[in-house]
Amino acid sequence: MELLDLPNELLVFIVTYSLPEGFDNLALTCKHFQSLCAPFVEHHNTLRQKFQDFMYNRTKQHMGRTVRHPLPNTISSAFNLIAIIAVEPIVAQYIHMADFRWDNQLLEGENQSLVTDQSRDKAVRRLLADSAVLKQAGLDWKKYYAVIEKDFNAARYSQHAAAFLLTLIPNAEVLWLPERWKPEATTDKLIKTVISNARHNPDGSTSLAKVIQVVMSGGAEHRFDLDSMHCFLALPHVQWFTGMCSEGGTYSEAALKYTNLETVWLYNASMSEVELSNFLRRTPRLKTLRFTPFIEEDSWRDWDLCKFVMTIEQIVGNHLVNLCITLSDAVGTSIAPGQASMRGFKKLKRLELPLETVLCNLEAGLPRNPRSLEADALAVMFRHFTTLKHLAPCLQEIHLTLTAEATRLYEKIFAKVSSKISRAGVLFVEEEDHRMSPFSDDEDYDDDDDDDDDDDDDDDDDDDDDDDDDDDDDDDDDDDDDDDDDDDDDDDDDDDDEEEEEQEQEDEDEDSSEADS
Template sequence: MAFMELPTELMQQIIPYTLPEGFESLALTCKLLYTLCSPFLEHHNNLRFHFRKFEYNKTNKDFREFRYHHDLLRFPDTATSAYILISRIAIEPVVAGYILEADFSLDSHIYDRIPPPLRERALHETWRDRGKAVRQLFANSLYLREAGLDWEEYYNTMMEDVNSWRRSEHAAAFLLTLLPNLEVLTPEFSEFRSPAPQKLITTILEVARRNPHGNASLAQVNAYSGSYDVPWIPSLLALPRIKRFWGHGHMGKYVGNNIDESGYLETDSKSTLEVAGFTESSANLAALTSFLKYAPCLKSLTFWHSTKAHEGHQDWDLCGFISTVQRQVGNHLEHLGVINFELHCSITSENPDLRGFERLKRLELPLDIVLCYLKASDPADSEILDPGSLLSRIVPASVSVLSLLSPGKSPHDKALKLLFRDFANQKKVQTPNLKEISLTCPDDADVSYKAQCENLKAEAKRADVDLTLSEDPWLISTVGLDEDICFPSYS
């Protein structure tokens, strides 16, 4: 019997099973089905608002009406912790299917603001009626079983945190077993320290990698934002559909002044990663090599360096960093952005040469890259060098958009003069595809640096290249990331 020939009463029983994936398509099929779907529309829209792009404490209520933070606990679709979200899924499993994007960074964030006398009443009103369903969810968990974890012990440990109004690592990790449609993940993995949650997360990722076409939790994840410095990052970046990654922290470990390479830097899987970004990060070159080795599809790499990313700071080798990137992904990378938060870097004697980036279209670098060239060259020869040799070394012929970051202080004036000497005549031969240049020229820049900016403005006009001078060095654009990327971008 065709679906449209079924009795109306039977159709009404079937419709809830289409939530969330097929409900809207079913409702738009014809007037009859829309009418039958109408009673479910309000509930569907409410779940979509709260959970499609999920974050803790999200509510459609007016906060001005709240007297206390614990008022958030009164709303059944507003989750303030991993446990409350788990309990919501336990009583209505379809909720998990609505979650496509999830930011779990504010787990239990409001709990320390709830006055102790109000906690017991809130606990009784919002959680007690869900306890049996949650317990059964843990008892039936295939993930806990495959991880070799005793579900009762795991559950009881979680409840100790819940009853003490603490953020629970056990709840946060278990939540990741319930998300078959999740596409964008922003967790606080760096805060996980307990062995059982770590083991469970490893199991979740292994199952997702083994079942790329099934309904395994996290198998649909295509974007991740969070700390890099956690042991399961290679497994996460090897998920079957991962395309984008935005991380922070230190890539690679330091013990004293020595690098301690951990086994997690190696993986037998090739990643489908296309866009990678690091903010307030640092990296040793061995770890960077390992990361890039397993990213054969990488098209865009943005690295915002900061010496604050780890305590065991060593000078950042800018030229060594770029050389490492070029060796590993230079033949297929299309965008490279290397930015230094401190506006200075360790200048080595290595002679930079970026001509190995064969397909690079957008390039963003600190002007310090030219200082590396000056240090590697004989200072006496700097004025008689072929004016096009440096430009072609620093800017590959395929580049169409170039951004240079500078504090506008000496010796960056000399670097700017050397890089763009006789630019109007050299551009057509050395950088034939270059169309746009963005350059920082702060208000407090040296007079000589500002003079070089004005000279470049005239040269760029003669070469038919658009030049943008930015006063604020922090607003230089990070080009090359997708417009719809879920991670923060600056312009």
């Protein structure tokens, strides 16, 4: 029997079963299925628009301004979303990006009768009572619900509600955890059960099994511990982790590997090289690492940048492809002197480091002219780059971040460095660092811009005069073309010879310097 020979009652059941992932394809198979799908299209599109890229406190454009949807028409907490899923379970399957950052942040002090539909409470209790994950974790659903209800009535963030919500989203690919996420013994048992199910059934319909990216953002007053991210990074398909305002963890649990984690961005991270080492040891496939440290203003010790680089090299240097370390602090970031070698990075293709990486290798004492410190660092960094490039054959790009003052002071050095790097077949990108230079002075560069404007005006006048002269000289130029071509060829040959001689002399000087050192 062919599919279309089935009665329409069964075909409609197939249509509802295809929601949401297979609905669009099914509706386009033939005219008969298109007609059967037609009654579901409007609601399907509404749910997809509202929940596919989900975030709390959704906003809208009204009269040219961005405004929030009024309560209770906006979903502002995990309890609100759980209640909607309890009434219409298919809603959970529409969520692909789960942005739970601002869980309950709009509801502080609100009258709870205004922010939820109390008629859904019975459905929520039934959802928890039927939860297989709660039973598997050995948790009493009545006690669990009582805590959620207590938090809700107090108009505060509920870790119990936030954790239970993570048992309901099987199609989520991006998971942004709440800013107020705070591990507790009860909720940790539930989360570990969800993670365990996803790891044992990575290709099934288990909640969180499809998550590819995990994002966690803390704040200056409530930094999150990397220990709380341990189980999420062990999910079977997680490839990307972004953490903002994190602290290094103890990693006291069993050494689970983050087997598919390839990209890690740690911004404003407060962690020691030991904590970083413990984290990196779990990333056997790490390819990209972006790291920005958090250094307290009243910290008594300098940040050991060189030691951090050496730690990264020793643990993930064999497989790291992209490395970026930036400094987010304003003036005053103090870097401890030390030594850092880059030779352990065997597959590095993109390297982005602040100049302090080289400065910490130089002697701690400033030279007589402190302006020359950055120039000395550049000279050290690229002194034998052309002859030693073969040691890092995979290197393709170098990004150099410098202050605007340094860029102006060492323009000639940059030109020489750029030329040397380009000859080795590597892309050189100079990026401006907006931190103030510790060696900046009160010199005003605005006058240069004014001079440039004057020069532009003069150039316009000169161009007009040149146009008249060019008309008179065209005939003479035609007569002399043949002679000029011969002269140009000779001049080009001379220039090439001079460049070759200069290059040979430069290489000899480099070899001599290397021998001396």
